[in-house]
Amino acid sequence: xxxxxxxxxxxxxxxxxxxxxxxxxxxxxxxxxxxxxxxxxxxxxxxxxxxxxxxxxxxxxxxxxxxxxxxxxxxxxxxxxxxxxxxxxxxxxxxxxxxxxxxxxxxxxxxxxxxxxxxxxxxxxxxxxxxxxxxxxxxxxxxxxxxxxxxxxxxxxxxxxxxxxxxxxxxxxxxxxxxxxxxxxxxxxxxxxxxxxxxxxxxxxxxxxxxxxxxxxxxxxxxxxxxxxxxxxxxxxxxxxxxxxxxxxxxxxxxxxxxxxxxxxxxxxxxxxxxxxxxxxxxxxxxxxxxxxxxxxxxxxxxxxxxxxxxxxxxxxxxxxxxxxxxxxxxxxxxxxxxxxxxxxxxxxxxxxxxxxxxxxxxxxxxxxxxxxxxxxxxxxxxxxxxxxxxxxxxxxxxxxxxxxxxxxxxxxxxxxxxxxxxxxxxxxxxxxxxxxxxxxxxxxxxxxxxxxxxxxxxxxxxxxxxxxxxxxxxxxxxxxxxxxxxxxxxxxxxxxxxx
Amino acid sequence: xxxxxxxxxxxxxxxxxxxxxxxxxxxxxxxxxxxxxxxxxxxxxxxxxxxxxxxxxxxxxxxxxxxxxxxxxxxxxxxxxxxxxxxxxxxxxxxxxxxxxxxxxxxxxxxxxxxxxxxxxxxxxxxxxxxxxxxxxxxxxxxxxxxxxxxxxxxxxxxxxxxxx
Numbered sequence: 001x002x003x004x005x006x007x008x009x010x011x012x013x014x015x016x017x018x019x020x021x022x023x024x025x026x027x028x029x030x031x032x033x034x035x036x037x038x039x040x041x042x043x044x045x046x047x048x049x050x051x052x053x054x055x056x057x058x059x060x061x062x063x064x065x066x067x068x069x070x071x072x073x074x075x076x077x078x079x080x081x082x083x084x085x086x087x088x089x090x091x092x093x094x095x096x097x098x099x100x101x102x103x104x105x106x107x108x109x110x111x112x113x114x115x116x117x118x119x120x121x122x123x124x125x126x127x128x129x130x131x132x133x134x135x136x137x138x139x140x141x142x143x144x145x146x147x148x149x150x151x152x153x154x155x156x157x158x159x160x161x162x163x164x165x166x167x168x169x170x171x172x173x174x175x176x177x178x179x180x181x182x183x184x185x186x187x188x189x190x191x192x193x194x195x196x197x198x199x200x201x202x203x204x205x206x207x208x209x210x211x212x213x214x215x216x217x218x219x220x221x222x223x224x225x226x227x228x229x230x231x232x233x234x235x236x237x238x239x240x241x242x243x244x245x246x247x248x249x250x251x252x253x254x255x256x257x258x259x260x261x262x263x264x265x266x267x268x269x270x271x272x273x274x275x276x277x278x279x280x281x282x283x284x285x286x287x288x289x290x291x292x293x294x295x296x297x298x299x300x301x302x303x304x305x306x307x308x309x310x311x312x313x314x315x316x317x318x319x320x321x322x323x324x325x326x327x328x329x330x331x332x333x334x335x336x337x338x339x340x341x342x343x344x345x346x347x348x349x350x351x352x353x354x355x356x357x358x359x360x361x362x363x364x365x366x367x368x369x370x371x372x373x374x375x376x377x378x379x380x381x382x383x384x385x386x387x388x389x390x391x392x393x394x395x396x397x398x399x400x401x402x403x404x405x406x407x408x409x410x411x412x413x414x415x416x417x418x419x420x421x422x423x424x425x426x427x428x429x430x431x432x433x434x435x436x437x438x439x440x441x442x443x444x445x446x447x448x449x450x451x452x453x454x455x456x457x458x459x460x461x462x463x464x465x466x467x468x469x470x471x472x473x474x475x476x477x478x479x480x481x482x483x484x485x486x487x488x489x490x491x492x493x494x495x496x497x498x499x500x
Numbered sequence: 501x502x503x504x505x506x507x508x509x510x511x512x513x514x515x516x517x518x519x520x521x522x523x524x525x526x527x528x529x530x531x532x533x534x535x536x537x538x539x540x541x542x543x544x545x546x547x548x549x550x551x552x553x554x555x556x557x558x559x560x561x562x563x564x565x566x567x568x569x570x571x572x573x574x575x576x577x578x579x580x581x582x583x584x585x586x587x588x589x590x591x592x593x594x595x596x597x598x599x600x601x602x603x604x605x606x607x608x609x610x611x612x613x614x615x616x617x618x619x620x621x622x623x624x625x626x627x628x629x630x631x632x633x634x635x636x637x638x639x640x641x642x643x644x645x646x647x648x649x650x651x652x653x654x655x656x657x658x659x660x661x662x663x664x665x
Contacts, residue, residue, distance in 0.1 A: 053662055164501060165508065168570070172519065172563050175556055179526065182553045189541050191549040193533065194526070217605070224633060225597050391635035395626050396648055398605060402613070403656055406665050412614065415665060419609050423602065431511050432501045449552045456546035 002128050005355060009362035018061050022363065025062040026370040029069020030378050031385060034077045034085045035393060040070035040273075040330040041436075042219055045211045046397070048337035049404025052208070056341040061363045063337050067330050068367040071273055071309050072116040072375065075302070076382045079108045088273035088312075091281040091305035098297035110244050111299060112306040113375040115255065118248075119307035120368035122259030123266070123314020124361050131357045134322040138347035141471045144455040149466065149475035150346075151448035154325035156482050158437045161268070162329065165432030167486040173433045177441020178448065180205050187450060200413040207336050207442045209405035209418040214435045215333070216401045217422020220394045222429075251303050254284055262308035266315020272328030273309040273316075280308030314364065321345050321357055324444070329436040336443050340408070509576035516568030523560035530554035597633075604629045618664040622649035 013019075025047070032043040043066045051059040074089030079096035092112060099108040142150075155178065159170025183194045184204030195201040248255070258280040265276035284304035285294045294301050316327025317334075324346035326332040338345055349356055405418035425435055459465050466472050484490050502508045533550030537543045545551060589595060604625065612621035626645035635641055656662040 050656070050662070166567075166570070168563055168567055172560065172567070175560050175563065178556050179553065179560070182556075186549040188547060189537055189543065189549055191533065191537060193549055193553065194529065221598055221601050224601055225594050389635050391633035392630055392641075392644060395604070395629035398608075398629070399622050399626065399649070399652060402609065403652065403662070403664060407656075407662050410663050412665055415609055415613065419605060422605075430502055431515055432508060452552055453547045461544065461546045 002132060002358070005358045006128055006361055006365075009355060009358045010365060013061075013359070013362045013366055017058060018363075019366070021058050021061045022065045022366050023370045023374060025065025026069040026367055027374045027378060029066040029071075030073035030076070030371070030374060030382070031069075032066065032085075033070035033073020033075075033089075034382050034386060035073075035388070038070075038219070038393075038397065039074075039086045039215075040067055040088075041333050042215045042397075043067075043070045044330050044333040044337065045208075045215045046400055046404045048333065048340060049208050049212055049407055050400070051337075052340065052407045056343065059337070059341055060343075060360070061367070063334055064360070064363045065367050065370065067313060067334065068120060068310070068364065068371055069374070070330075071313060072113065072306070072371055075112040075116070075306055076109060076378075077386055079105060079112065079302075080382070081386055086273075088277050088309040089305070090274065091277045092302050094281070094295050095293075095298045095301035098295070099299075099302070102297060104297070107244065108299075108302060109375075111247060112302050113372060114244065114248055115258075115303040115306035116310040116375075117368050117372045118255050119259055119262055119310035120313060120364060120371070122256075122307070123263050123311040123317075124364050124368070125314075126263045126311075127314040127317055127364070128358065128361045131318055131321055132350070134318065135347065135350040135357070138322055139350055141469075142347035143469075144451040144458065145465045145469055145472045146475065147346075148448050148451040148455060149472055149479065150323055150325065151444040151451070153475050153479050153482070154323070154444055155437055155441050156479055157325070158332070158440050159434070160482050160486055162272075162434040162436045163432065164434065169431075169433045170437050171483075173428065173435065174437035174441040177438035177443075178445045179441075180210070180438075181442045181445020182449065187446075188453065200411075203409075205442065206405075206408055206414055206417065207439065208340060208408045209414040210421040210442060211333055211336055211439050212401050212405050213418035213421035214425035214438065216397060217419065218426040218429045218435075220398055221426050223390050224394055247299050248303075251300060254300055254304055255307050257283060257287075258304045258307035259311040262311025263315035265308070266312035266327045267318050268327065273312040273330075276312040276315075277305040277309040280304045310368075317360065317364075321349055321360065323347065324447075326436075326440065332436050332440050332443075336439065339443060506576070509571040509574050510578060510582060512567050512571035513576045513578060516564045516566075516571065519564030519567070520561050523557045523564060527554055527557035527561065530557055600632055601629075604632065613665045619649050619653045622652060 029040070029043055032038045033040060044063050047063055047066050051062050054062070070086060071088050074084050074086030075092045075096065076085065078084040078089040078093035079100050082093050082097035084090040084093045096108050096112065099105070155174035156171060159174040160167040161170070163170035181204070183201055185191070185202055186193050192202065261280040261283060262276045265279060266272070281301055281304050284300050285291050288294065288298070288300050290298065290300070312328065316331040319325045319327050320331045320335055324335065324344070326335050335345060343349070343353060343356065401418060402415050405414045406412070408414060429435065455465055466476055502511065530550035530553040534545060534548040534554065537548040537550070538545065608621065608625035612624055615621070616624070623645050626648055627641055630636070630641040630645060631638060653664065657664050
């Protein structure tokens with residue numbers, strides 16, 4: 001049944017405007033992903049603003065195209081100049097660049113592209129198999145207490161998993177995001193919260209300018225604050241036969257296993273493509289017959305990492321669509337973009353937009369095909385694009401950040417907001433605070449606020465509904481576990497019980 | 501992110517304190533909100549507008565305190581010497597480059613946009629930025645800036661009908 005609907009949506013998506021949008025956005029995504037300093041997250045954040053005026057049926061394919069293209073695009077610079085364009089391609093650089101140096105750049109690029117294509121397809125298959133099941137379960141069992149706890153769980157888990165330093169920093173970022181979401185008129189009494197007499201704050205803080213600023217500005221400053229090194233490209237290809245099909249068939253199990261790792265890691269809220277590619281690379285090395293080749297130019301290595309990071313997209317979209325909890329940072333930004341276009345992912349999505357999961361899957365499928373074709377056309381061009389100096393490219397990104405944040409409400413205040421959010425984001429980033437939980441807190445704050453008060457109103461102030469309803473109780477336990485499992489004494493206890 | 505763990509823990513200690521004070525301020529504001537809502541609208545505490553903000557403020561205070569304690573336990577201490585070192589770091593080449601980037605953005609956003617047509621403001625910003633960061637010969641940069649700003653205006657304003665600042 002699911003496959004039939006997917007097929008119908010696939011046919012419905014074969015419109016010239018959607019195809020043009022997908023091919024264009026995948027190409028742009030590849031360029032964004034390939035350029036060091038830009039990432040899938042920045043690309044989606046920027047395009048969320050720039051496509052605000054577009055109809056939803058075009059805006060969503062554009063954002064999906066950017067997502068798929070950028071995750072792959074990182075592998076191009078990883079192979080050609082040994083600088084992964086995105087964190088997701090860091091593992092690819094280990095073997096991609098040595099392959100390019102020994103004259104197999106084109107073969108490495110072809111292999112990474114096919115691996116990315118297969119990974120995306122694998123992710124889609126899992127997406128259409130599991131999303132309807134989880135959605136049905138969520139539809140039946142979710143009411144106000146579950147929605148409140150879901151929002152808190154999303155923020156806590158995202159905070160725990162995205163923080164490079166300490167999990168507490170992720171939680172602080174998430175709570176700051178929640179506090180920011182309270183600014184403006186609240187919906188029950190129309191009371192002004194934390195507006196400090198500023199009329200611009202009455203409608204609350206728009207999350208798109210904050211999102212663009214907090215991801216874009218710190219990246220621009222970080223890239224330009226030191227003089228960038230001269231990039232050495234190794235874009236040569238010897239004339240010998242590439243034998244791509246043979247290599248892919250030989251790696252069928254590697255592809256399947258990496259796809260499973262990618263989807264699995266993607267489905268865990270907040271983890272994302274970077275971890276997926278490293279885990280898959282590590283697994284491939286451990287089970288390889290030639291582990292000594294890893295790090296010196298192994299085809300297995302690049303196939304494992306690229307399959308996993310693109311399969312992660314499908315995995316990250318599963319909790320995004322069913323529970324409104326994104327599986328990765330780009331998925332968190334995608335969640336914001338969906339809200340902007342009136343689509344509210346979560347347990348009610350299936351009721352409000354019954355075919356949306358299949359539409360997304362169909363779009364992802366076409367994006368994967370577009371990646372295969374665009375990647376082929378862009379391989380040669382990218383070697384030249386990568387020579388563009390960051391000092392030329394990044395000011396342009398800055399100008400686009402301005403346009404992207406202005407178009408949401410045609411308000412200059414949003415440009416100031418973007419700039420201030422960017423500066424605060426830079427300072428927080430320097431101190432080790434991840435931006436993704438802050439954005440998630442800002443997006444999910446209203447959901448948490450209204451559902452907490454509704455729950456307490458219905459129960460006359462009693463907290464019992466949080467503990468007597470089974471799904472609520474599971475969320476309470478998950479939240480407690482997510483917090484306690486990060487405590488030192490818990491870790492000590494765990495390692496004493498499980499010494500291995 | 502700051503790579504030196506010792507410096508990072510010192511910033512944790514300072515930021516934990518700042519967070520605690522800010523959260524305390526917002527807790528006060530939230531409680532004031534609750535009181536007003538209960539007086540004016542006759543609401544009960546748990547439906548009052550400041551109910552969740554008060555809870556989040558308390559959580560932030562606890563997190564700020566925990567961050568401070570954890571940094572303290574890891575040996576972080578703040579002294580006058582740290583402020584001198586921070587002042588020194590603020591005069592480093594990297595810091596000067598950061599000021600340059602922020603200043604260029606600041607001038608573009610707060611001064612040029614609104615004062616000049618968007619295409620002209622963007623051209624001046626792009627040209628100034630690229631020139632400041634020595635991205636190439638000035639003639640080449642002039643050409644790139646002019647072409648880019650015109651392209652942005654054409655694509656967004658003319659092609660997709662997006663109003664520009």
